[in-house]
Amino acid sequence: MLYTKEDNRITIRDLSQFDTKHIVDCGQLFRYETRDGNVEIIAENKKCVLKTQKDCVIIESDDADYFENYFDLATDYNAVKALLEPFGIDKAIEYGNGIRLLRQSPFETIISFIVSANNNIPRIKGILNRMADALGEDMGDYRAFPTPEALARQNAAFYKSLGAGYRAEYIVDTARRVADGYDVDLYDVPTDEARKRLLSLMGVGDKVADCILLFAYRKEDVFPVDTWVKKIYADLIDEREKNPKTMAKILRNKFGNLAGYAQQYLFYYYRNNFVKEKSED
DNA sequence: GACCAGGGCGGCC
DNA sequence: GGCCGCCATGGT
Secondary structure, three states, X not given: OOEEEEOOEEEEOOHHHOOHHHHHXXXXXXXXXXXXXXXXXXXXXXXXXXXXXXXXXXXXXXXXXXXXXXXXXXXXXXXXXXXXHHHOOHHHHHHOOOOOOOOOOHHHHHHHHHHHOOOOHHHHHHHHHHHHHHHOOEXXXXXXXXXXXXXXXXXXXXXXXXXXXXXXXXXXXXXXXXXXXXXXXXXOOOHHHHHHHHHOOOOOOHHHHHHHHHHOOOOOOOOOOOHHHHHHHHHHOOOOOOOHHXXXXXXXHHHHHHHXXXXXXXXXXXXXXXXXXXXXO
16 A cells, blocks of 8 residues: 555655655755755645655645645556556666656646746746745745736736746746636646647747646646757667657657656656766767 | 756747 | 747856
């Protein structure tokens, strides 16, 4: 059994399917901190604390049902790993063992990955936390992620003052779109149609759209192509291919409904174990 | 001082 | 449709 749930506490029993460090370090989420050896995660207007014990991890929160879904605890990752076996990426899977694909809030994920474009993780975290500090609901010892309405009330200069740079206009435009009725409920929309709708948002291109599809809506048949995946593609498949759109299509065809899982294992493994080489010609 | 970071946009063809 | 220059900012 992976876990048990009682009251406001989830106890993860099978640590082969749940590794806190890998989960928070693999680039899906940005609002987390390590404090006193525990990991605190803020998602929307909720917070949980992950406490690692000798043979289990305890997830404390005031909404266990929310985080049961958030951490995708219904999925058997040993079964996923077994299905990935024929693809020969066992080193990456072994390295990232215990990663889980999260079910994050669509709006928060949209804004977070707009901010992530051509950016690095420490800076992304800082920008998002400053947005929450300024505009998020005060939940006591933390700030909720701001609502679309709260974000839509500000102008680009405000987000530039938080360090968002040229993404400031995208944040304003997209927040206003959502506040004005853009429907973020794409759970039951097929992947290609959902991607098309996400691409209509300012600041959302191919890569950001695929990250939103994967990390919020859990469309598992997408393979986000970022700078690391380009290197992976050159190493594993074809170094002459330079078109990220083509890479994404071929990788989706190769991994099918396991594409999202494979991408996450490979991305995490390469980012932490290989130095990006300078491409020259 | 150049290069990089989970790229996207607008102009151009 | 594809290609290309540009875009803020902080870290190495």
